[in-house]
Amino acid sequence: MAVSGVLRPGHAQIRVMDLDAGVHHYRDVLGLEEMGRDASGRVFLRAWDERDHHSVILRQDDNAGIDFFGFKVLDEATLDRLEADLQAYGVKTSRIPAGELMETGERVRFEIPSGHQIELYAHKTFMGGTLGQHDPSPYNAKMDKGIAPMRLDHCLLYGPNVGEVLELFTKVLGFHLAEYVTLPDSDEKGALWLSCSNKAHDIAFVIHPEPNKLHHVSFYMESWERVLRAADIMAANDVPVDIGPTRHGITRGGTIYAWDPSGNRFETFSGGNISYPDQEPIGWSWEGLGEGGGLDVAHRKMHETFLSVVT
Numbered sequence: 001m002a003v004s005g006v007l008r009p010g011h012a013q014i015r016v017m018d019l020d021a022g023v024h025h026y027r028d029v030l031g032l033e034e035m036g037r038d039a040s041g042r043v044f045l046r047a048w049d050e051r052d053h054h055s056v057i058l059r060q061d062d063n064a065g066i067d068f069f070g071f072k073v074l075d076e077a078t079l080d081r082l083e084a085d086l087q088a089y090g091v092k093t094s095r096i097p098a099g100e101l102m103e104t105g106e107r108v109r110f111e112i113p114s115g116h117q118i119e120l121y122a123h124k125t126f127m128g129g130t131l132g133q134h135d136p137s138p139y140n141a142k143m144d145k146g147i148a149p150m151r152l153d154h155c156l157l158y159g160p161n162v163g164e165v166l167e168l169f170t171k172v173l174g175f176h177l178a179e180y181v182t183l184p185d186s187d188e189k190g191a192l193w194l195s196c197s198n199k200a201h202d203i204a205f206v207i208h209p210e211p212n213k214l215h216h217v218s219f220y221m222e223s224w225e226r227v228l229r230a231a232d233i234m235a236a237n238d239v240p241v242d243i244g245p246t247r248h249g250i251t252r253g254g255t256i257y258a259w260d261p262s263g264n265r266f267e268t269f270s271g272g273n274i275s276y277p278d279q280e281p282i283g284w285s286w287e288g289l290g291e292g293g294g295l296d297v298a299h300r301k302m303h304e305t306f307l308s309v310v311t
């Protein structure tokens with residue numbers, strides 16, 4: 001088996017300041033399916049090509065942002081091994097009981113040097129995809145409800161100690177560095193695109209003085225055409241757009257960055273290159289990120305909001 005260890009992003013718990021507005025955005029405009037609500041009022045949703053119970057959890061709070069980002073690992077033995085490896089590396093971990101998140105097994109939670117809460121889990125109820133598991137048709141009406149991404153794809157987090165984050169993800173969690181940006185007049189890596197698969201990235205970081213900030217949660221679109229359709233749906237629903245539709249030079253993915261009603265940025269992302277752990281990572285200079293089109297191939301400039309607007 002080639003993909004083992006940490007398999008993929010499994011869930012993001014996003015804080016929204018108005019739950020009804022948040023549900024309207026993620027369910028009716030983005031087009032995720034509501035899978036349930038728990039006793040504390042959290043809302044669980046998933047995208048049409050996902051197989052497990054949920055990938056997005058909305059929690060109402062006075063402050064927007066991300067509570068935690070979770071990765072699914074292969075099995076219980078992998079979870080136990082990674083927990084022991086984290087502890088041996090000096091990372092404090094805690095176990096969150098099964099069922100604390102709907103239809104989800106025990107989670108191993110830890111804080112990374114950028115101040116974010118990351119968690120690993122081995123079990124979440126398998127529901128099957130909305131296309132079915134046998135002789136699936138390539139089309140389902142759920143694909144036309146709202147923007148309708150296929151899946152939760154990755155997140156980009158802002159915080160300090162990006163070098164230590166790189167060490168932790170590559171030395172302990174088995175990720176590889178796919179692409180990076182060096183800071184102006186320096187060899188220091190200020191932004192990382194890390195993959196646990198051969199996707200362009202499963203999680204990314206940009207250096208930032210304040211810990212534990214969210215830049216965006218990203219959703220995968222089946223094609224560039226679907227990204228353009230998403231732009232129409234955003235316009236029709238007065239969704240504020242940050243950047244795009246355009247293409248990132250970094251990852252080469254098609255993209256729109258836009259904001260949910262609480263100011264959390266989300267991305268509709270398509271395509272993207274593939275990466276392998278044996279390959280040298282692709283390096284970008286600070287000028288490459290801006291004028292070189294790393295962020296925005298079409299406009300080849302740094303956007304002020306990219307470095308300053310986070311939740």
Ligand code: M3P
Nearest residue numbers: 156204248250251294295
């Ligand atoms: C991404 C992302 C940038 C390239 C980004 C690619 C920001 O999918 O948004 O993390 O230069």
Ligand code: FE
Nearest residue numbers: 156218267269
């Ligand atoms: Fe992204």
